[in-house]
Amino acid sequence: MAAGVIGAELMVRLLGLQPHVQIVRNQGRVRLFEIDGTVVWEQSRDRQRFDCPSIDALGTETVMFFGDSIFYGTGIAAEKTFSSILQKRLDAAGRRACVLNLSQPGFPFGPKFALAKRLVPLHEPAVVYWEIWDSEPTSFTMLGGTAYNLTDFELGPDGYPATFPFPPALNRRLFETSRVYEYFTLGMASKKTVDSAHRWKEYVGERLSKVVELTRQARAELVLVLCPPLDREFTEFLSEPRESRSIVTEFASKHSVPVIRLEEAFAALDYREVRLDPCCHYNEAGHEALAEVFNRKTVEILDRRAGAAPSLPKGGETW
Numbered sequence: 001m002a003a004g005v006i007g008a009e010l011m012v013r014l015l016g017l018q019p020h021v022q023i024v025r026n027q028g029r030v031r032l033f034e035i036d037g038t039v040v041w042e043q044s045r046d047r048q049r050f051d052c053p054s055i056d057a058l059g060t061e062t063v064m065f066f067g068d069s070i071f072y073g074t075g076i077a078a079e080k081t082f083s084s085i086l087q088k089r090l091d092a093a094g095r096r097a098c099v100l101n102l103s104q105p106g107f108p109f110g111p112k113f114a115l116a117k118r119l120v121p122l123h124e125p126a127v128v129y130w131e132i133w134d135s136e137p138t139s140f141t142m143l144g145g146t147a148y149n150l151t152d153f154e155l156g157p158d159g160y161p162a163t164f165p166f167p168p169a170l171n172r173r174l175f176e177t178s179r180v181y182e183y184f185t186l187g188m189a190s191k192k193t194v195d196s197a198h199r200w201k202e203y204v205g206e207r208l209s210k211v212v213e214l215t216r217q218a219r220a221e222l223v224l225v226l227c228p229p230l231d232r233e234f235t236e237f238l239s240e241p242r243e244s245r246s247i248v249t250e251f252a253s254k255h256s257v258p259v260i261r262l263e264e265a266f267a268a269l270d271y272r273e274v275r276l277d278p279c280c281h282y283n284e285a286g287h288e289a290l291a292e293v294f295n296r297k298t299v300e301i302l303d304r305r306a307g308a309a310p311s312l313p314k315g316g317e318t319w
Contacts, residue, residue, distance in 0.1 A: 009178060013179050018182075021149060047073065047083060063098070068107040071101060071129075074105055086298065087099040106149075127222075154191065163189045163190075196243065204248060209251075212255050223257070223260060224248065224252055228263040230277070231271075231279075234271055
């Protein structure tokens with residue numbers, strides 16, 4: 001019996017098995033920490049570019065990106081990501097600008113906003129690009145030093161999944177120390193019935209509105225970026241928009257925030273030629289295409305700021 005349990009534990013750990021739940025462990029290159037009570041993590045700093053030579057120079061504009069693995073560029077070398085390409089294009093055009101990519105894999109709203117609250121007032125960027133993907137309104141919880149996205153799970157009074165009828169103290173101990181127990185607990189746990197429309201309306205009203213307020217206080221132009229799945233033609237996704245997108249774009253129109261819908265920007269492209277996987281991540285060609293979209297928008301904003309006092313963009317602008 002004991003040998004079987006140990007064997008199962010070793011198998012789960014060696015094979016890296018885990019249920020379909022976002023889990024961030026404080027190990028390897030990943031560093032977990034908290035900012036004002038919000039769980040944040042960092043996989044690498046090779047996209048952030050805080051070493052931009054002219055970042056503190058007078059007249060230099062800062063461009064900031066906040067997102068998850070899509071903006072981070074999962075599976076792509078740092079120098080091949082859109083933010084690095086954008087920096088090179090701005091440099092080549094003689095623009096005094098620093099591109100800071102603060103994205104990290106798995107980031108929903110919480111860690112993005114925790115970083116933004118600290119870094120936007122500090123760097124006073126010209127523009128902030130805010131990526132929005134399906135997991136944006138969800139959140140992570142720290143349990144025993146590991147971060148879990150348990151937004152949709154039924155949890156016990158102590159915040160842990162209680163799949164098996166064990167006393168809470170034993171359940172917590174097993175969950176924190178055994179990967180096999182964690183695997184089956186999360187794989188068999190009960191989930192809530194989710195009202196997607198309510199979740200997204202709550203998100204824009206209670207959270208995204210804070211991003212609007214933060215960027216306006218810093219006199220930065222906020223641009224929302226809606227990312228589509230990459231399992232179908234972009235035009236096909238356009239013809240069947242998700243309700244979440246309508247909720248976000250209506251909010252953006254109401255608050256005069258421009259929106260880039262990548263399915264519109266990439267409508268003429270073959271999705272198979274720009275995707276890394278069927279989920280949502282872009283290959284090198286895709287990052288070149290992203291750089292083109294953001295270069296065009298960034299130059300437009302920088303030119304406007306150079307020619308006149310900062311002004312709000314036209315309401316509900318989309319690409």
